[in-house]
Amino acid sequence: MKEILDAISSADATPADFAALAVPESYRAVTVHKDETEMFAGLPTREKDPRKSLHIEDVAVPELGPGEALVAVMASSVNYNSVWTSIFEPLSTFGFLERYGRVSELTRRHDLPYHVIGSDLAGVVLRTGPGVNAWKPGDEVVAHCLSVELESSDGHNDTMLDPEQRIWGFETNFGGLAELALVKSNQLMPKPAHLSWEEAAAPGLVNSTAYRQLVSRNGARMKQGDNVLIWGASGGLGSYATQFALAGGANPICVVSSPKKAEICRAMGAEAVIDRNAEEYRFWKDERNQDPREWKRFGARIRELTGGEDVDIVFEHPGRETFGASVYVTRKGGTIVTCASTSGYQHEYDNRYLWMSLKRIIGSHFANYREAWEANRLIAKGKIHPTLSKVYPLAETGQAAHDVHRNVHQGKVGVLCLAPDEGLGVRDEELRSRHLDAINRFRNV
Template sequence: MDALAEAVVAGATPADLERLPLPGDFTAAHLRAEDVDNFTGVEDKDVRKSIHIGSVPMPELAPNEVLVAVMASGINYNTVWSAMFEPIPTFTFLKHFGRQDRWAARHDRPFHVIGSDASGVVVRTGSGVRKWKVGDRVVVSPVYVDEEDPATYADGMLGTGMLAWGFETNYGGLAHYCVARTSQLLPKPAHLSWEEAASNPLCAGTAYRMLVSDRGARMTQGDVVLIWGAAGGLGAYAVQLVRNGGGIAVGVVSSERKAEYARRLGCHVVIDRAEIGLTGSEAPADPTVVGKRLGKRIRAATGEDPHIVFEHVGRATFGVSVFVVRRGGAVVTCGSSTGYQHEFDNRYLWMRLKRVIGSHGSNLHEQSAVGRLLDLGHLTPALTATYPLPATAEAARLVQNNDHLGKIGVLSLAPGPGLGVSDPQRREVLAARA
């Protein structure tokens, strides 16, 4: 650990942090361009073989950026995609981005620092930064927008320059330091630990936009919401949002261990995939057969078909989702972990006036709304396990194999779990209400 990082961990003053020199390089979980072809023809693309821990050079800051000393980060499925070099190697994203201007060119390197979640302390600010200062405790949104694109001001997700930080950009959160634009920053919730705060931005923000935002499914009280993968990172926040918003959460999981976790989160109904004939990651031969089984289970438990399907599994479930959602209902999708090519019977979509809503990440206003829910105690972090930065590859392997519950955290500079709480009284009040 370099002197600046040591000072951050020790709680040095902003003035002390400004006086200390930046290191020339820093430790990061990263991919290497030379490994891109290593998985060609390999069935098990084990991410432990492609994620490396080691030094990378410190980049120059752009005027609208900050350097954050990362106290904690988290594993998301896009980290798994990056480490498998799928659907295309992320170095392709970096090369394309690097052609934009001299600042973007910093990202086109033979290494890729991954990670799309982070909490930490600002240690340097670019020359054009106004609001944020050295010493500020922040969380980093995974949405990297182009502030000069007019569409950004209607919705940050609509700008053509919008990228997923740490996936389509370099210098992400699984490191001792990360580089973020000021348009990605929000204050760290004071009652949360570093790792709890870092576990929320990507998954909680995405789930909020999918279900609650007026750009998503616009869930309302009494809505029956089918949540695939209810015990995973996205699902854990979806269950809470449905329950707290007056909806009826119906979770689909793959084991009794996950079923118990979903129930603890507040799922009203929990269904094992195997009970409806879904096994593995392949799409069923006839999605309507599985859909009828699933629909029967949901109606028996709730009395009606789902208003909304929370979909991110993709090929294995999408045909079932379109079939099972009620007439006039909505399937809202943000990903396809089992494959991007979806097949469904379009008659059930058009003749029953159903909708498919594409959703991606969340804008900063939606992220801020999630932060407020966390501060109110209406959302709680879905963190279930924490790994040290050197074990990032092992943590990512858990997510790759779907062996995890909720979110997996990674301690970067934080020397242990449970640190970083600056409002213990608030934490005690919220814990008493739980």
């Protein structure tokens, strides 16, 4: 690994130099183990601790197949799917790996008694398999997490509709929280030149997800002037949704859970912010019954902030806890677009407020190839910025996942893989200098 890192650090290394590097037989990776999937049985979700289930260990380098690339990972980040994997909820990811392993002789590599996790990376291409022409050893890249086979016609209009669509590092093996990663070459995108490795690794999954959810024709089709309610507006997903709303001329109404998170939203440029804890919104009376009076109080508060208007779009991802309120507060003809359910998958809402007011619920999952590329392009141009707040070494990924699980983080939590220090990998200092305050915004609060 030292020779690989030396080549990446050198200003003179050529593609031929990278191609000549020996690939090691093993590498360090963050894993979960198949024989430990019941370790948290009977515990409440909140008490399941990723620090106990995530391992740092040496694993074998996988065989490189056609259309694939082996990437030296300089940095990665923690997403909520990393937390789900680590606590084996809502189910163990080993079922995903077993099913993927049955697709072909090549995919059998993924069905292992351990799972290398992680759905983000920034790094350097080391090797490419047969049929790869767009990328070569030495290319600096980031990777989106869409893995598809595209043997069915269903995926050729929108790659997310491919029957074999999977999220790399969650539903496949050999993910990005490691020193090396195996990806399909069509997951690769150019690394934004003005960002460090850890900054470039942070946006991937959440930035593309928010882009499809709000901006794309496959999502809410946000337009100028829209009022957009954003739950968790300073978090991993919400921080990008807030930026897309502001950049697109919309009016974000940011919902957060603390004064510090409210401060971050205002620093991004949002004017309408609701601290749901300070204002004591309780949308459920108990485990079975919601409180419509709280929906109405919440709706009235939104109208105070918008000059009497209801929201056109709700950016939903908490799920069970908030969904009833989300449906209620959306304007007639408006849209609730949902991409996750971090507080529970069984949603309940009063359908009268949906059907009689002609509202729409849209399901949105990650992003297709083009959406991921467009989202990354906006990062590279300095239009949308990383929301990295804290960075851990690979050995402390369990603590990083614990922070996300307990919602004590802001924005995104990064992980250094091969990169020995933060701040490395910047190639365009001039562009960086123009956006330095925005790049560091989540670190400075």
